[in-house]
Amino acid sequence: MALLSKKDANLILDPLADNNPITIQVLGICSALAITAELKASVVMALSVIFVLGVGNVVISLIRNIIPSKIRIIVQLIVVATLVIVVDQVLKAFAYELSKTLAVFVGLIITNCIIMGRFEAFALGNGPWKSFLDGIGNALGYGVILIIVGFFRELLGSGTLFGIKVLGDPIAKTGVYAFGYENNGFMIIPPAALIVVGIIIWVQRSRNRALIEEN
Amino acid sequence: MAINTEKNVYTVFFAVVMVIIVGSVLAFLASGLSGRIKENERFEKQQNILYAMGVHENEDEGSVNFIPTDRVEEEFSKFITQQLVINGGEITEDDEAFLIDLKKELAIAKDGGTPRLPVFIGEKDGKKYYILPMYGKGLWDAIWGFISLNEDMVVQGVYFDHKGETPGLGANIKMRYFMDDFIGESILDGNRYTGIAVAKGNNDPVNEIKDDNEVDALAGATITGNGVSAMIRESVNLYRNYLETIRQ
Numbered sequence: 120m121a122l123l124s125k126k127d128a129n130l131i132l133d134p135l136a137d138n139n140p141i142t143i144q145v146l147g148i149c150s151a152l153a154i155t156a157e158l159k160a161s162v163v164m165a166l167s168v169i170f171v172l173g174v175g176n177v178v179i180s181l182i183r184n185i186i187p188s189k190i191r192i193i194v195q196l197i198v199v200a201t202l203v204i205v206v207d208q209v210l211k212a213f214a215y216e217l218s219k220t221l222a223v224f225v226g227l228i229i230t231n232c233i234i235m236g237r238f239e240a241f242a243l244g245n246g247p248w249k250s251f252l253d254g255i256g257n258a259l260g261y262g263v264i265l266i267i268v269g270f271f272r273e274l275l276g277s278g279t280l281f282g283i284k285v286l287g288d289p290i291a292k293t294g295v296y297a298f299g300y301e302n303n304g305f306m307i308i309p310p311a312a313l314i315v316v317g318i319i320i321w322v323q324r325s326r327n328r329a330l331i332e333e334n
Numbered sequence: 335m336a337i338n339t340e341k342n343v344y345t346v347f348f349a350v351v352m353v354i355i356v357g358s359v360l361a362f363l364a365s366g367l368s369g370r371i372k373e374n375e376r377f378e379k380q381q382n383i384l385y386a387m388g389v390h391e392n393e394d395e396g397s398v399n400f401i402p403t404d405r406v407e408e409e410f411s412k413f414i415t416q417q418l419v420i421n422g423g424e425i426t427e428d429d430e431a432f433l434i435d436l437k438k439e440l441a442i443a444k445d446g447g448t449p450r451l452p453v454f455i456g457e458k459d460g461k462k463y464y465i466l467p468m469y470g471k472g473l474w475d476a477i478w479g480f481i482s483l484n485e486d487m488v489v490q491g492v493y494f495d496h497k498g499e500t501p502g503l504g505a506n507i508k509m510r511y512f513m514d515d516f517i518g519e520s521i522l523d524g525n526r527y528t529g530i531a532v533a534k535g536n537n538d539p540v541n542e543i544k545d546d547n548e549v550d551a552l553a554g555a556t557i558t559g560n561g562v563s564a565m566i567r568e569s570v571n572l573y574r575n576y577l578e579t580i581r582q
Binding site for chain 1: 339340344345348349352353356359360363364367370371374378495500501502503505539540553554
């Protein structure tokens with residue numbers, strides 16, 4: 120017996136490719152633009168969203184039958200905000216350095232539309248296990264794009280990956296800089312993220328023409 | 335028993351219960367962890383002060399490595415020989431001076447009151463370091479740091495940190511290459527206390543000219559850079575009378 124049934128596996132795999140929250144549903148673009156200038160920040164953000172969306176989806180799913188529909192959005196917000204504060208406090212106590220890196224993203228996680236979107240569209244109508252898979256899947260789909268964008272922006276914009284100079288030293292003119300290569304300063308400003316995301320969307324849709332809309 | 339979740343009474347009841355549960359979870363967590371969090375913040379301040387006077391564990395040319403937390407208390411008492419508090423004209427010693435919240439003191443100064451300003455005096459290899467705290471505004475949120483000077487008002491080291499500057503741009507003020515640029519710059523222009531400006535286009539990207547009161551700015555981080563300049567200027571101004579007494 121497989122670990123996951125085919126249907127369950129699709130809950131995780133779909134958002135990674137053909138139903139990606141960023142490139143197909145175009146959700147969560149705001150944070151994808153804001154924090155992808157560095158690969159490290161992208162990874163930290165991806166991990167935080169995986170935790171918050173995975174746990175949040177389960178919590179919402181567990182209480183889905185007793186939430187009054189009039190205040191369900193507020194309830195969802197409270198769940199996200201609580202989880203984010205818990206993460207922040209625990210990190211501050213046990214992984215202080217990491218918590219300082221994360222501090223910027225706390226507000227961004229709460230406003231991330233993917234999280235509210237999955238609560239509303241999936242967790243309110245499905246059981247905890249399925250919701251958990253859906254949450255992890257969507258967060259991974261979000262994280263993958265974040266990391267791809269972060270990789271290209273940091274590499275082309277600063278010539279580094281995780282802060283390590285992989286292309287040589289731009290001031291001492293070593294590595295590729297010896298041949299006249301220059302860092303592209305445009306890559307570290309937010310519009311570059313939009314262009315990189317656009318290229319990913321283009322590549323994805325030309326590989327799978329079924330994704331192209333009629334008009 | 336089916337619950338009618340549409341009733342107003344139920345909605346209010348649900349909201350109240352939810353708030354109580356969430357509130358107690360968070361309160362419990364916060365009080366349970368506050369001891370550890372306070373301790374971490376204390377260590378961090380000591381690490382930052384030591385970093386500014388050049389007591390750190392930097393290895394290659396890119397890294398910023400503090401004294402590890404398990405040794406920092408010991409190293410702090412070894413290298414920091416005096417902690418002073420300047421209160422108007424009065425200078426007193428205070429072993430807990432590093433816990434003074436500069437943000438609050440600056441607010442007092444702004445309202446016309448007398449702030450309590452901490453100064454840390456460090457000694458390493460027979461040289462004296464005068465370390466001043468700084469606090470200011472970046473683009474999105476607070477920035478702060480420490481600057482260490484010698485008797486000639488030449489910068490011996492700085493440490494900057496920020497709450498929420500843009501990663502890859504303004505956040506780079508805490509990168510080694512930016513902070514190291516300040517070393518050797520003077521905060522004096524002739525006899526005036528000008529501080530050090532973060533300048534764009536000063537034609538000195540590797541910062542070889544040390545007497546121009548300028549360091550090279552970070553690309554794409556104009557406002558954060560201006561914040562750093564303003565923060566240094568403000569700090570230097572606040573401490574001017576004290577600096578006059580140690581200047582040679």
